[in-house]
Amino acid sequence: MPADFNRIRIVLVATSHPGNVGAAARAMLTMGLSRLVLVAPKRFPDPAATAMASGATEVLEGARIVGSLDEALVGCVLTIGLSARPREFAGRVLPVRAAAGEALAHSGRGDVGIVFGSEMSGLSNPELARCQLVATIAANPAYGSLNLAAAVQIVAYELRVAAMGDAVWRAPRFPPARHDEVEALFVHGEKTLTAMRFLNPERPKRLLPRLRRLFARAGLEKEEVNILRGILSRIDAMIVRGPWR
Amino acid sequence: MPADFNRIRIVLVATSHPGNVGAAARAMLTMGLSRLVLVAPKRFPDPAATAMASGATEVLEGARIVGSLDEALVGCVLTIGLSARPREFAGRVLPVRAAAGEALAHSGRGDVGIVFGSEMSGLSNPELARCQLVATIAANPAYGSLNLAAAVQIVAYELRVAAMGDAVWRAPRFPPARHDEVEALFVHGEKTLTAMRFLNPERPKRLLPRLRRLFARAGLEKEEVNILRGILSRIDAMIVRGPWR
Numbered sequence: 001m002p003a004d005f006n007r008i009r010i011v012l013v014a015t016s017h018p019g020n021v022g023a024a025a026r027a028m029l030t031m032g033l034s035r036l037v038l039v040a041p042k043r044f045p046d047p048a049a050t051a052m053a054s055g056a057t058e059v060l061e062g063a064r065i066v067g068s069l070d071e072a073l074v075g076c077v078l079t080i081g082l083s084a085r086p087r088e089f090a091g092r093v094l095p096v097r098a099a100a101g102e103a104l105a106h107s108g109r110g111d112v113g114i115v116f117g118s119e120m121s122g123l124s125n126p127e128l129a130r131c132q133l134v135a136t137i138a139a140n141p142a143y144g145s146l147n148l149a150a151a152v153q154i155v156a157y158e159l160r161v162a163a164m165g166d167a168v169w170r171a172p173r174f175p176p177a178r179h180d181e182v183e184a185l186f187v188h189g190e191k192t193l194t195a196m197r198f199l200n201p202e203r204p205k206r207l208l209p210r211l212r213r214l215f216a217r218a219g220l221e222k223e224e225v226n227i228l229r230g231i232l233s234r235i236d237a238m239i240v241r242g243p244w245r
Numbered sequence: 246m247p248a249d250f251n252r253i254r255i256v257l258v259a260t261s262h263p264g265n266v267g268a269a270a271r272a273m274l275t276m277g278l279s280r281l282v283l284v285a286p287k288r289f290p291d292p293a294a295t296a297m298a299s300g301a302t303e304v305l306e307g308a309r310i311v312g313s314l315d316e317a318l319v320g321c322v323l324t325i326g327l328s329a330r331p332r333e334f335a336g337r338v339l340p341v342r343a344a345a346g347e348a349l350a351h352s353g354r355g356d357v358g359i360v361f362g363s364e365m366s367g368l369s370n371p372e373l374a375r376c377q378l379v380a381t382i383a384a385n386p387a388y389g390s391l392n393l394a395a396a397v398q399i400v401a402y403e404l405r406v407a408a409m410g411d412a413v414w415r416a417p418r419f420p421p422a423r424h425d426e427v428e429a430l431f432v433h434g435e436k437t438l439t440a441m442r443f444l445n446p447e448r449p450k451r452l453l454p455r456l457r458r459l460f461a462r463a464g465l466e467k468e469e470v471n472i473l474r475g476i477l478s479r480i481d482a483m484i485v486r487g488p489w490r
Contacts, residue, residue: 027395032385055390086414095411138402138411140277145300150272150398153391157383157399166340166383169331 004107005032008159010152011072013039013127014118022052023149024116025059031156036063037072037113052149069115069127077110078103081123081131082151084144089125090134099135100158114155119148177220185225185232186212192232195239249352250277253404255397256317258284258372259363267297268394269361270304276401281308282317282358297394314360314372322355323348326368326376327396329389334370335379344380345403359400364393422465430470430477431457437477440484 010028015021021044025036036059038044044065053060066072073079080099083090094102103112115131117123128134137154139146146154160166177185190208193199199207218224255273260266266289270281281304283289289310298305311317318324325344328335339347348357360376362368373379382399384391391399405411422430435453438444444452463469 023392026390026392029388030384030391030395032387054392056388086417088417090416093414093416095406097406097411134416136414138405138409139275140405142277143274143301145271146275146398147268147271147299147394149392150275150395153395153398154402160383160385161340161342164383166342169338169381171335171338171379172331172333 004104005159005163006035007107007111008033008103009035009037009072009076009111009113010156011037011039011069011113011115012041012148012152013069013072013115013123015041015044015148016119018043018046018049019052020119020148021046021063022049022054022056022060023147024152025049025053025063026056027149027153028156029056029059030153031160033156033159034059034062036060038063038065039069039072040067041065069130073113073115073130075111076113078106078112078133079115079131080112080133080135081115081128082117082155083123083128083134083136084139084146085122087125087128087134089129091132093134093136096135096137096155096158097162099133100155100162102133103159104162116148116151174221174223177222177225181222181225182215182220185215185220185228188229188232192235192239196235249349250404250408251280252352252356253278253348254280254282254317254321254356254358255401256282256284256314256358256360257286257393257397258314258317258360258368260286260289260393261364263288263291263294264297265364265393266291266308267294267299267301267305268392269397270294270298270308271301272394272398273401274301274304275398276405278401278404279304279307281305283308283310284314284317285312286310314375318358318360318375320356321358323351323357323378324360324376325357325378325380326360326373327362327400328368328373328379328381329384329391330367332370332373332379334374336377338379338381341380341382341400342403342407344378345400345407347378348404349407361393361396419466419468422467422470426467426470427460427465430460430465430473433474433477437480437484441480 010033012021012024015038021038021041028034028036049060050057080103103114106112115123117127137146137151190199194201255278257266257269260283266283266286273279273281294305295302325348348359351357360368362372382391382396435444439446
């Protein structure tokens, strides 16, 4: 978990449904965030929150409950409010990707508060005016109704990608075939395809260039060359002795 | 909604909980996706799916239910499977951001299937082997347990950003102050601060450069200059006549 993630507070204002708080906690922890601040939640703690947190109960148990947004943001050097709707007096508005970058950049110098409004109406204008930056999530203009936990998930994901890059696991690497092994395969293949009377060396058309292109794109591994040569050898044997042996 | 989004199928394999199907439908529609394919869902249709879809019922009603993954992917020119866990025989593995770019690029040429495994265990190895690409979402290695709908939300979000860019609304633009208006403000401010005996012209220190820096960073609007000049004029009047007038 990036060290600076301890500097990031996820602030949920006036949540109505404890299930959403639990789901938000799970979304946070999947990306490595754990500091949750609840401003005047309607119901919390609540069994529905714990159920939806699904193992991320440590985030719920560590949640701070405060009475006002200002209290939630005490000590923050950067405050970011989420808003789906355009607001007349919004200051700097950034896509959430860029806002995540700003949050990370500031987290080296102090706490960063990222503020989400209530499920029904989002942040009020006075609440948003307390935030230095407004972040907005790209959404369908005809149906922009992201669930609260879904919005938290996207923000947390963007923070993680900003902090760590987004490659998490790589496919295992098997030893690649060497050039000469690949060329020997093509020599073998051409011979077998000719013997099969699939390839007419007098009129080869574009068969071999297309096969070369296919295997070049695939990037053959050593073991794959062995398998393909094995198939060719089996065909060779069938041609000599017949397929019934 | 980008035209090519009609080419993208979200395929959910063997879902156990209908609520997750509903939440996934909502996540899709928030980003403009609407083609949902369910492979052998345990319970569907179901009131819990409709409840969690929260207005995205059109996606549920249009969902296609099939018996096998192959059936779900008939006609697809690109198939992408999501996997959180490393797999020995995975082919090309991409972060979900890059995979979204590939999906968009291919969607101009035919359907693209994006496949999510069941809630408990994700895609099986044979299921994943049917996908040309593996996409993986950056997550906390100690707690990578994304909810199914949360994973769909991130994928749908990345598709939308890949298709449309991520700026959705801009702060309204108010007329900016002209250079000469800003300079007149600084002249006025220097005079007033001197009259207030806050600024000593003999020893100005760095007060004015710091104020210039602050306002340069803010990028003053015409109306803001007027407000600041109004404040200065009020101070001027207080100095001449006393604050009690």
